[in-house]
Amino acid sequence: MSPEKAPILEVSKLVKRFGGFHALDGLSFHVVPGEILGLVGPNGSGKTTAINVISGLYAPDGGEVVFDNVSSGGIASHKLVHRGINRTFQVPKPFLSLSVRENIQVALAYGGATDAPSIAELLEEYRLKEVADRPAADLNSAQQKMLDLTRALATRPRLLLLDELAAGLNPAELDWIAGRIKALAATGMAIIVVEHLMGFIEQITDRVIVLNAGKEIFEGTLATAVREPQVIEVFLGGEHAH
């Protein structure tokens, strides 16, 4: 990551409410091309909500999301996909009755990417070649996560949001996927990673934002974050701080 790069995504004072609950309460951060940013925080701190707003699933109730210098808050998801944002889901959501190949074909045909990768390339790189003609319903959960990722990559995103991609993977798979994510970032793709596995976050991220109750409480490297009393407090509870 080079610090002089202009941000591809700028989130400022983002607010998202569900009834009286403030899932996001004035969240601001940015990410630059080629950077891997970690979003960490306890359950309910607003990580997935932030991804849902950035990817167009929810319209924000306040604040602004600017992607590639254009305001993108409240724009329909498929249009954001065409602009260059994509994501994976915490619980993968493949098209279960379609084959693995067909799952990817939909994204290739409709994702709007002019320089989309080939199906063969994606199947090979994400270890789905053997199951290419099987229905997605037959895949195990790690394979479904990879299919979710290839569906996103088929649209050639410039900003990729990964929602707990690593959860449930074994150590060998974790190492392998960490390498893949770093390789994607090396191509200039900006990547936001929501994750609970701190080792994995430490392995791949350049910088983390720690969220609590919809607000940022820390920004910096994970190594510094774990020494911050405020961060320790929200993760472990008040009595463990200091």
Added chain:
Amino acid sequence: MHNASKHLLFILAPLVVVFALLPGVYQNHLLLFNFVIFLILAQGVNIIYGFTGYLPFGYVGFFGAGAYGFAIMVMHLQTPAPLAVLVGGAVAVVLGLLLTPLLRLSGAYFAIANLAASLAVLHFVANPALEGITKGPYGVSLTGTFNPTHAYYAAVVVMALTVGAVVYLKNSPFGLALQAVREDAVSASMAGVNIIKMRVIAWLASALVAGLAGGIYAWYVSVFYPDNVFSGEFSIFAIVFALFGGVATITGPIVGVLILYGIYNLIGFTTPQYFQLIYGLLIMGLVLFLPAGLVSLATRRGWHVP
């Protein structure tokens, strides 16, 4: 050979040839005509239910709207029958457009709202206050256009176009995207698919084929009442036939109509007293043992069914 060409050559072409030639060798032309109408309607249900997951319990609303679109053009503007059939299709599409807000609903809520909408259209058409336009509850009697032979071949043409449309859906990225929307709308939007546009296109396409079928039906029978062309039996039969064969395939609804409507007529001719019992048991058996339709007998063995 390309898959789509195979499907056109080995499914669509034989079907069209058989139904084009049958009137020359089989005398019950009304029965043949009804077969063709149900082939169209079952494929129309296939388009909206099989490919997008919306169960159209009020599908007959489009059929009746097409029949009345045809009748009004013929009665008031003396329009030639083929043109009036196209207007019937257009009327159904306009009705489909008016009903697009229903697509916000899903599952049983959509099915119930669609049923209610078709009843609303029936009562609108049958309103005595509209006697000057629709003949209200007193029914339509068309003179001058009666020509069952032409109407039959028009139905075969519309059947060919409808099956052709399903062949397209089965072999195109568009059809794949529709199925993706059916499977998971959120994921489909993250694949770049405009889910609202896709649903509306499928909905209007299925409305169009039912409207054309309704127009041709009015042409064929020439005399009908609102209750005839808005009869819930059309919706139920079309849905049951499509499900019996297996939706989201080209052959499923065809097999469903040929077998189930064939049995329906066979029982009706031979043992009408057991008709409802046998038919009901058949449908119960299907739901219990083959919920994905007859084609699932083959797909369960890993065979590909077009």
